[in-house]
Amino acid sequence: MTAACPVPAGRYPHIVLGHGSGGRLSQELLEHVFLPAFAGTTLAGLEDQASLPSPSQRGARIAFTTDSFVVSPLFFPGGDIGRLAVCGTVNDLCVGGAIPHSLSAAFVLEEGLAIADLERIVRSMAATCREAGVEIVTGDTKVVERGKADGVFITTSGLGVVPAGRTLSISNARVGDALLVSGPIGDHGVSILSVREGLDFETTLLSDCAPLASMTHAMLEVSDKIHCMRDPTRGGLSGVLHDIARQSKVGIRIDEALVPVRAEVRAASDMLGLDPLYIACEGRLLAAIAPEDAERVLATVRLHPLGQGAALIGQVVAEQPGLVRMRSRVGGERVVPLLSGEQLPRIC
Amino acid sequence: MCLGVPGRVLSREQEDGLLMGRVDFGGVSRKVCLEHVQDVALGDYVLVHVGFALSLIDAQEARKIFELLRELDQLGELQPERDP
Amino acid sequence: MRRLEPDESRRLAEHWANEIARTTTRPWKIMEVCGGQTQTIVKFGLDQLLPSQIELLHGPGCPVCVTPLEMIDRALAIARARDVIFCSFGDMLRVPGSDGDLLGLKAQGADIRVLYSPLDALSIARQNPERRVVFFAIGFETTAPANAIAIQQARQRGLGNFSALCSHVLVPPAMLAILQDPEQCVQAFLGPGHVCSVMGLSEYEPIAAQFSVPIVVTGFEPLDLLEGVCLAVQHLEAGRSGVDNQYARVVQAEGNLASQRLLASVFEVCDRKWRGIGLLPRSGLQLRDEYSAHDALKVFEVGDLTSDEPAECISGQILRGLKKPSDCPAFGERCTPESPLGATMVSSEGACAAYHAYGRVPVARLARGAGGVQ
Numbered sequence: 047m048t049a050a051c052p053v054p055a056g057r058y059p060h061i062v063l064g065h066g067s068g069g070r071l072s073q074e075l076l077e078h079v080f081l082p083a084f085a086g087t088t089l090a091g092l093e094d095q096a097s098l099p100s101p102s103q104r105g106a107r108i109a110f111t112t113d114s115f116v117v118s119p120l121f122f123p124g125g126d127i128g129r130l131a132v133c134g135t136v137n138d139l140c141v142g143g144a145i146p147h148s149l150s151a152a153f154v155l156e157e158g159l160a161i162a163d164l165e166r167i168v169r170s171m172a173a174t175c176r177e178a179g180v181e182i183v184t185g186d187t188k189v190v191e192r193g194k195a196d197g198v199f200i201t202t203s204g205l206g207v208v209p210a211g212r213t214l215s216i217s218n219a220r221v222g223d224a225l226l227v228s229g230p231i232g233d234h235g236v237s238i239l240s241v242r243e244g245l246d247f248e249t250t251l252l253s254d255c256a257p258l259a260s261m262t263h264a265m266l267e268v269s270d271k272i273h274c275m276r277d278p279t280r281g282g283l284s285g286v287l288h289d290i291a292r293q294s295k296v297g298i299r300i301d302e303a304l305v306p307v308r309a310e311v312r313a314a315s316d317m318l319g320l321d322p323l324y325i326a327c328e329g330r331l332l333a334a335i336a337p338e339d340a341e342r343v344l345a346t347v348r349l350h351p352l353g354q355g356a357a358l359i360g361q362v363v364a365e366q367p368g369l370v371r372m373r374s375r376v377g378g379e380r381v382v383p384l385l386s387g388e389q390l391p392r393i394c
Numbered sequence: 395m396c397l398g399v400p401g402r403v404l405s406r407e408q409e410d411g412l413l414m415g416r417v418d419f420g421g422v423s424r425k426v427c428l429e430h431v432q433d434v435a436l437g438d439y440v441l442v443h444v445g446f447a448l449s450l451i452d453a454q455e456a457r458k459i460f461e462l463l464r465e466l467d468q469l470g471e472l473q474p475e476r477d478p
Numbered sequence: 479m480r481r482l483e484p485d486e487s488r489r490l491a492e493h494w495a496n497e498i499a500r501t502t503t504r505p506w507k508i509m510e511v512c513g514g515q516t517q518t519i520v521k522f523g524l525d526q527l528l529p530s531q532i533e534l535l536h537g538p539g540c541p542v543c544v545t546p547l548e549m550i551d552r553a554l555a556i557a558r559a560r561d562v563i564f565c566s567f568g569d570m571l572r573v574p575g576s577d578g579d580l581l582g583l584k585a586q587g588a589d590i591r592v593l594y595s596p597l598d599a600l601s602i603a604r605q606n607p608e609r610r611v612v613f614f615a616i617g618f619e620t621t622a623p624a625n626a627i628a629i630q631q632a633r634q635r636g637l638g639n640f641s642a643l644c645s646h647v648l649v650p651p652a653m654l655a656i657l658q659d660p661e662q663c664v665q666a667f668l669g670p671g672h673v674c675s676v677m678g679l680s681e682y683e684p685i686a687a688q689f690s691v692p693i694v695v696t697g698f699e700p701l702d703l704l705e706g707v708c709l710a711v712q713h714l715e716a717g718r719s720g721v722d723n724q725y726a727r728v729v730q731a732e733g734n735l736a737s738q739r740l741l742a743s744v745f746e747v748c749d750r751k752w753r754g755i756g757l758l759p760r761s762g763l764q765l766r767d768e769y770s771a772h773d774a775l776k777v778f779e780v781g782d783l784t785s786d787e788p789a790e791c792i793s794g795q796i797l798r799g800l801k802k803p804s805d806c807p808a809f810g811e812r813c814t815p816e817s818p819l820g821a822t823m824v825s826s827e828g829a830c831a832a833y834h835a836y837g838r839v840p841v842a843r844l845a846r847g848a849g850g851v852q
Contacts, residue, residue: 246425317442375700376522393443396617411634412627431734448620452728
């Protein structure tokens with residue numbers, strides 16, 4: 047008990063500072079919110095740390111990644127911050143060729159957050175973990191005063207195993223590689239914008255937020271000539287194309303007519319003066335594949351439920367390394383610039 | 395200058411003394427002020443700038459580009475016969 | 479009404495490009511007035527599809543670029559006030575004033591909100607009666623009607639806490655300034671499509687007649703611009719002047735009479751300083767006296783501000799089509815989108831910003847021979 051937060055009579059509908067103090071309220075949160083969602087998993091053992099077996103395959107490596115999630119609003123069409131937190135970290139592991147298995151989840155909760163909302167988020171995380179074939183094995187919660195966090199911030203770290211012999215890397219794209227995108231771009235960003243204040247438009251578009259573990263698994267089974275993969279999140283497709291161009295020291299040439307964009311994303315982009323190339327996705331990947339395997343990998347991706355809109359959009363070239371160029375839908379060519387700062391809606 | 399986007403009028407209603415309506419931009423819709431296109435009917439297309447309809451889009455004029463495409467197609471079909 | 483498929487766009491683009499090549503027998507300099515048209519040209523590489531004899535000059539039609547430095551400084555001063563909610567279009571947030579920009583001020587805690595529509599500012603004023611809500615009303619004639627409706631509504635509903643900081647500019651005086659400049663060499667214009675949807679074509683007829691130039695009012699899609707260039711070249715080759723309307727699906731000759739009536743009742747014409755160009759008489763709009771209670775310039779006494787542009791900046795010459803961004807020694811080095819020196823680099827559709835973004839450092843042209851079909 048503290049002066050700021052006296053012992054309560056029963057369960058609170060909202061997060062109070064006491065929920066982060068390690069005492070009775072923290073215990074209640076664990077028992078009523080987290081454990082029911084993660085019943086039957088490692089987390090239920092309530093150890094201070096999770097013990098995991100070492101990779102058994104000779105030459106296999108451990109993959110490790112971390113990400114923080116601060117999206118607002120917490121719930122958006124097609125997803126929520128919890129689903130995002132699982133998918134973001136799982137996908138970072140998968141695009142490196144890893145088979146993901148374990149996640150940690152640390153929550154910073156804002157005083158005043160509705161516990162019903164927290165329950166929804168946590169249940170969503172558990173469901174997404176099952177979808178992705180991963181477990182949250184360890185976690186933490188802290189509470190901060192009202193106004194110091196946007197409802198909830200989540201940090202997830204993830205572990206996976208990279209089988210021996212896989213060497214996907216952002217520096218490995220080679221001249222001649224075909225560029226594959228697994229589906230239409232910009233869905234996530236536009237779905238977030240549609241619920242953001244001041245822009246106020248309606249759409250049935252859903253975020254594409256989804257775990258890609260089974261897709262990358264299928265792709266890597268069918269080809270060992272996938273040189274690198276990335277998921278276009280912040281910065282959109284342009285961001286990852288620039289990453290490849292810069293790190294692999296190659297040029298990139300894509301064709302606007304081949305880049306899949308949903309009608310709704312085009313409409314929202316036109317209305318707000320945005321460019322789909324810079325709008326975030328959360329369930330898509332871009333891959334650089336040796337040309338002889340490109341069609342085969344494309345066919346595999348298209349068979350996957352998340353890959354039906356997949357397309358080959360361009361090539362890695364030798365000319366003008368570091369630059370991303372695009373052939374426009376009317377035939378002229380131009381550079382795709384790297385965005386400095388966020389895209390803002392325009393009137394001009 | 396002047397991002398104007400065409401959209402289809404889905405509804406029209408008076409709101410606080412202004413004519414407003416829901417306009418569909420191809421999967422994305424928004425409330426738009428129709429005050430200066432009073433003649434607009436449901437299903438018409440308007441040109442929208444900053445949430446405001448600037449003018450009605452003339453459907454017949456808008457179709458001309460498809461007519462041009464058809465003409466080009468027909469010319470294209472005739473071309474091979476003309477080659478020596 | 480549906481979108482064109484990419485292969486249809488390409489076929490039509492080729493058709494227009496062929497027509498232009500077939501018609502062109504001499505060099506011509508054509509200026510597109512609007513920044514949005516400049517952006518389309520650079521973004522789609524349209525100049526690469528034209529014969530090398532056609533030179534496209536970029537005009538001053540970027541209201542963000544030409545907003546006077548003093549006006550930005552006033553906006554910053556107003557936005558700093560503790561009780562103010564400052565509402566703006568996204569375009570203005572990164573325009574540098576003498577000391578910082580609105581985005582930086584937002585990061586320091588000022589309540590600055592990006593809006594898509596001026597009517598949203600009215601809602602914010604209604605929902606926050608204890609705060610003063612200011613809307614940064616910039617733009618050409620295209621945006622003026624929407625801003626006017628918001629201001630008129632504020633007055634009619636007695637929204638005493640709402641005011642607008644108006645910095646409107648008009649296109650015809652800018653075109654006249656360009657044509658009257660002894661250094662000028664523009665032979666034809668692609669006129670402002672959306673401005674004309676509001677104002678109609680009548681203001682441009684005397685200009686076309688006085689200077690014997692063709693003015694082809696053009697839209698903003700890449701195919702609109704190609705068709706506009708084609709019509710301009712046809713008129714130039716035939717020695718014809720006058721106003722033509724490529725954008726007939728949106729622009730009627732008389733424009734939108736309701737909008738024109740509203741503009742006349744809310745605004746009056748005034749002299750306006752254009753960043754990079756200087757003072758152009760009767761080239762702006764200001765609120766009429768009846769609207770003083772909602773005129774942020776009167777509501778907030780921000781005093782006389784003097785602002786200085788860096789001497790190196792040649793945006794005045796760029797806005798008048800006399801120089802290209804690549805002609806400027808500071809371009810891409812001391813002057814970049816992240817640290818702009820002047821008007822044409824501050825907005826994403828200023829010519830310098832567009833060139834920088836789309837890799838025109840320097841311009842590469844895939845010239846197509848003129849005077850023949852193939």
